[in-house]
Amino acid sequence: MKQNNIKLPLIKHFFTLLFVMLIGMSSCKPVIIKEDLRIENLLKQMTLKEKVSQLNLITALDDNNNELDVIDKIKNGEVGHILKSNGAQNNLELQKIAINQSRLGIPIMFHEDVIHGYKTIFPSPMGEASSWNLEMIEKTAHIAAIEAAASGIQLTYAPMVDVTHDARWGRIVEGAGEDPWLGSEIAAARVRGFQGKDLSDSSTIMACAKHFIGYGNALAGIDYNIGEFSERMLRETYLPPFKSAIDEGVGSVMVAYSAYNGVPASANKWLINQLLREELGFDGMVISDWGTISNLIKSGNAINENDAAQQAIEAGVDLDMVSEIYVHQIEQLIRDGSVDIELINMAVRRVLKAKFDLGLFDNPYVYFDTIREKEVVLCEDHLLIARQAARESMVLLKNNNLLPLSKEIKTIAVIGPLANRKKDMMSWWGANHSQGNENDVVTLLEGIKSAVSKQTKVFYSEGVILNGFEKSGINLIDEAVAVARKADVVVLAVGEEYWMSGEGASVSEITLPGSQNELIQALARINKPVVAVLINGRPYDIRTPVAEFDAVLEAWQPGTMAGHAISDLLFGDYNPSGKLPVSYPYNGGQIPIFYNQKRSSHDFEGVNLTDRYKNNYLDITTKPLFSFGFGLSYSKFEFSNLRLEKDTIGMNETTKIFVDVQNISDRAGEEVVQLYIQDMVSSAIRPAKELKDFSRISLKSGELKTVVLDINPEKLKFYNSEMNYVLEPGYFSIMVGNSSQNEDLLVKTLHVK
Numbered sequence: 001m002k003q004n005n006i007k008l009p010l011i012k013h014f015f016t017l018l019f020v021m022l023i024g025m026s027s028c029k030p031v032i033i034k035e036d037l038r039i040e041n042l043l044k045q046m047t048l049k050e051k052v053s054q055l056n057l058i059t060a061l062d063d064n065n066n067e068l069d070v071i072d073k074i075k076n077g078e079v080g081h082i083l084k085s086n087g088a089q090n091n092l093e094l095q096k097i098a099i100n101q102s103r104l105g106i107p108i109m110f111h112e113d114v115i116h117g118y119k120t121i122f123p124s125p126m127g128e129a130s131s132w133n134l135e136m137i138e139k140t141a142h143i144a145a146i147e148a149a150a151s152g153i154q155l156t157y158a159p160m161v162d163v164t165h166d167a168r169w170g171r172i173v174e175g176a177g178e179d180p181w182l183g184s185e186i187a188a189a190r191v192r193g194f195q196g197k198d199l200s201d202s203s204t205i206m207a208c209a210k211h212f213i214g215y216g217n218a219l220a221g222i223d224y225n226i227g228e229f230s231e232r233m234l235r236e237t238y239l240p241p242f243k244s245a246i247d248e249g250v251g252s253v254m255v256a257y258s259a260y261n262g263v264p265a266s267a268n269k270w271l272i273n274q275l276l277r278e279e280l281g282f283d284g285m286v287i288s289d290w291g292t293i294s295n296l297i298k299s300g301n302a303i304n305e306n307d308a309a310q311q312a313i314e315a316g317v318d319l320d321m322v323s324e325i326y327v328h329q330i331e332q333l334i335r336d337g338s339v340d341i342e343l344i345n346m347a348v349r350r351v352l353k354a355k356f357d358l359g360l361f362d363n364p365y366v367y368f369d370t371i372r373e374k375e376v377v378l379c380e381d382h383l384l385i386a387r388q389a390a391r392e393s394m395v396l397l398k399n400n401n402l403l404p405l406s407k408e409i410k411t412i413a414v415i416g417p418l419a420n421r422k423k424d425m426m427s428w429w430g431a432n433h434s435q436g437n438e439n440d441v442v443t444l445l446e447g448i449k450s451a452v453s454k455q456t457k458v459f460y461s462e463g464v465i466l467n468g469f470e471k472s473g474i475n476l477i478d479e480a481v482a483v484a485r486k487a488d489v490v491v492l493a494v495g496e497e498y499w500m501s502g503e504g505a506s507v508s509e510i511t512l513p514g515s516q517n518e519l520i521q522a523l524a525r526i527n528k529p530v531v532a533v534l535i536n537g538r539p540y541d542i543r544t545p546v547a548e549f550d551a552v553l554e555a556w557q558p559g560t561m562a563g564h565a566i567s568d569l570l571f572g573d574y575n576p577s578g579k580l581p582v583s584y585p586y587n588g589g590q591i592p593i594f595y596n597q598k599r600s601s602h603d604f605e606g607v608n609l610t611d612r613y614k615n616n617y618l619d620i621t622t623k624p625l626f627s628f629g630f631g632l633s634y635s636k637f638e639f640s641n642l643r644l645e646k647d648t649i650g651m652n653e654t655t656k657i658f659v660d661v662q663n664i665s666d667r668a669g670e671e672v673v674q675l676y677i678q679d680m681v682s683s684a685i686r687p688a689k690e691l692k693d694f695s696r697i698s699l700k701s702g703e704l705k706t707v708v709l710d711i712n713p714e715k716l717k718f719y720n721s722e723m724n725y726v727l728e729p730g731y732f733s734i735m736v737g738n739s740s741q742n743e744d745l746l747v748k749t750l751h752v753k
C-alpha cells in the first residue's frame with residue numbers, strides 16, 4: 001500500500017507536535033483532537049471552489065447505465081464524491097488522479113447502493129427482516145461491507161429505514177416492513193454490520209440511513225408521491241428507525257424525495273436543522289437524494305438553480321447528489337452575500353471528517369486492493385452465509401402436512417415461470433443496480449435437482465411466461481398440467497420479476513401479474529399435492545394458492561443462493577423460522593393495512609355483514625390474510641405460564657416478563673417469541689398492539705425454555721395529547737406469543753404507578 005501523499009504544508013508538523021503534546025497532557029480522546037486540527041488546517045487552505053467541490057457528488061453512470069467521463073471533473077477539483085463507480089482497479093485509477101493531480105490532493109469518497117449484498121447477494125431487506133435474526137442481519141451487512149470495501153467503495157446508501165403500510169409501493173421490498181420497533185432494531189443491526197467498530201478499518205464502510213423522512217407514505221402507493229402526515233405520525237412511526245440508526249453512529253443520512261408539512265425534505269429547515277441535527281444530535285453528512293436539489297425547481301419550490309442551492313444548503317443538505325447545482329451556484333451565492341460562508345464551512349467540515357474517519361487521508365488507497373477484492377468477493381464463506389440468511393428469511397404460510405418433502409420422492413414436477421429464473425431471485429437492487437451477477441445465482445430447479453436422490457425424476461415446465469403484466473404463455477398451461485399429473489408432488493414457483501418491485505415500481509393491484517392465476521387455477525383442478533413457492537418483493541394477493549394448495553412458502557427474493565436455500569426448506573434440511581414483518585393483505589382493497597393500527601371506538605371483528613356498526617367492510621374481512629409476526633415451522637411450540645416479575649412497577653422501574661415455550665413436536669426448531677403491549681387508557685389514542693421485544697430461540701424436540709423479555713419505562717412512553725414524550729401511569733396489557741394475532745397471544749396486565 002502506498003502511504004498518504006497528501007500535500008499538507010509545513011504547518012501540519014506544528015499541529016502534529018501539538019497533538020503529541022496534548023496526548024501526554026490530557027485525558028481527552030487523542031484521535032478527535034488530531035482529526036479536528038487536521039480538518040481545520042485543511043479547511044484554511046481550501047479555496048471556495050475547492051470547498052464546494054467537496055459537496056459535489058457526481059455519478060459515473062447515467063440513468064441508462066451509460067458511462068460518463070468523470071476524469072476531467074476530478075482533475076479540475078470539482079468532485080468530492082462519486083457514485084456508481086466500482087472495482088478496486090477502476091477506482092484506484094480515479095483516486096490516483098484526485099490525489100496526484102488536484103491541488104490539495106483530497107481523496108474522493110466512492111458511494112454505492114450496496115443494499116443487500118455487493119456481489120454475494122443476500123435476501124432482499126424485506127426477506128432479511130422476516131428472519132428477525134439481528135445477528136444474521138448484522139453479519140450480512142458486514143459481508144456486504146467487506147466485499148464493497150475491497151472493491152473500492154466507502155459508503156453505501158443503506159439501510160433504508162422507511163416504514164410503510166402500502167404493498168403497492170414498490171420500495172416496500174427495500175425496508176424492514178411495517179413496524180417501527182422491529183425496524184429500529186434492524187436499522188441498528190445494519191449500521192453495526194456496515195460500519196463495524198472502526199470506520200477506518202478497510203473491511204467496513206459508512207452507512208447511510210434513508211430516506212429522511214416519511215418517503216414510505218407515498219400517496220396511493222405511487223413512488224415519489226407526496227403524502228400528508230402529522231407530526232405525531234412522523235414521530236411515532238417514521239422517526240424511530242432513524243433515531244436508532246443515529247444512536248448506533250450512522251455516518252450519513254439521505255433526505256427523501258418527498259415532503260413534510262408542504263416543504264420538500266431537501267429544503268426543509270425544520271426537518272434537517274432542527275429535528276435531525278439539533279434534536280437527534282446527528283452530526284454526520286446529510287446527502288440529497290438523486291437530483292432532489294434540482295427537483296425543488298420542478299415542484300415549484302425554487303425559481304431557479306440559484307434559489308434551489310440556497311434553500312438546500314440553508315436547510316442543511318451537505319451533499320448535492322448529481323444535480324451539480326451546488327458546484328455551479330454556491331460561489332455566486334457567497335459572493336453576493338446571500339449565503340453565509342460559515343454554512344459552507346460547516347458542511348465541508350462534515351465531509352472532511354467523514355473522509356478522515358474512513359481513513360482516506362491516512363491511506364487514500366486502502367480501499368482499492370485488487371488482490372483482496374478477488375479473495376473476498378463471492379468467496380465460499382460468504383456464499384454459505386448467504387444460504388443460511390436466505391433459509392432464515394423464508395416464511396412458511398401454510399402446511400397441511402405436505403412439507404417437508406422426502407428427498408427419495410419418486411417424481412417431482414417443478415413448475416412455474418420463476419422456477420428456472422436467475423435474475424428474479426435478486427430484487428431490483430441486487431439484479432440491476434448493485435453488482436450482483438445473475439450467472440452466480442442458483443435457480444429453484446437447480447437447487448431441487450441437486451437436493452433430491454439420484455433416483456428421483458424431476459420434471460420441469462414453465463407453465464406460463466412471466467413477462468411483466470402481459471398475459472403471456474397461457475398456451476403452456478396444458479403442458480404444465482400434463483407434467484403435474486405425472487408427478488407425486490408439484491413445486492410451483494410464482495410471483496414477480498425482479499424489476500416489478502423496487503424504486504419507481506408501484507402497482508395499483510397486488511394480484512399476481514400476467515397469467516399466473518390461470519396457471520394456479522388449472523393446477524388446483526387436478527388434485528395433486530402442490531407447494532407454492534412465492535418469489536416476490538412485496539406481498540401479493542395470494543388467496544387462491546392459499547385456499548387451493550397444501551403448502552405455501554413465502555421465499556421473497558432470496559439472492560445468490562436462492563435455489564439451494566428454498567430446497568433446504570422444502571426437503572427439511574432447514575426448519576422454517578421466518579415471521580412476517582408486514583401484514584399480508586387479504587386483497588389490495590385493504591391497503592393500508594398494518595397490525596399496529598390505532599384503537600377505534602368500534603370493534604374490529606373481521607367480516608360482519610349483518611351489523612353495520614362495527615369497524616368492518618361489508619364485503620370482505622378487515623383481517624389480513626396473514627398477520628404481522630406470523631410464520632409456521634415444521635415443529636410445534638406451546639406457550640404457557642406467562643408471568644411478570646412485578647405486576648406493579650414505579651415510573652422508573654423495569655420488569656422482566658417470563659414465558660415458557662416448549663417444542664412439543666419431534667423435530668428441533670426455532671421460534672420467535674414476541675412481546676406486544678397495549679396502553680389501556682392514555683391521553684392520546686394508542687395502537688391496539690405494539691411490538692416491544694422479541695427473542696429468537698432454538699428448541700430441541702420436547703425441550704422447554706423459559707424466555708425472559710423485558711419492559712422498561714422507555715418502552716411504555718409515547719407522545720401524549722400535548723405531544724410530550726412521557727410515560728402515563730396506568731394499566732398496560734402485556735401480550736406474548738408467536739404472532740400478533742389475538743389467538744396466538746397470552747395476556748397479563750401490568751400496573752404502572
Ligand code: BGC
Nearest residue numbers: 083113157210211289290503
Ligand atoms: C434512490 C436512493 C438511491 C439513489 C442512488 C435514488 O433514486 O431514491 O435510494 O440511493 O437513487 O442510486
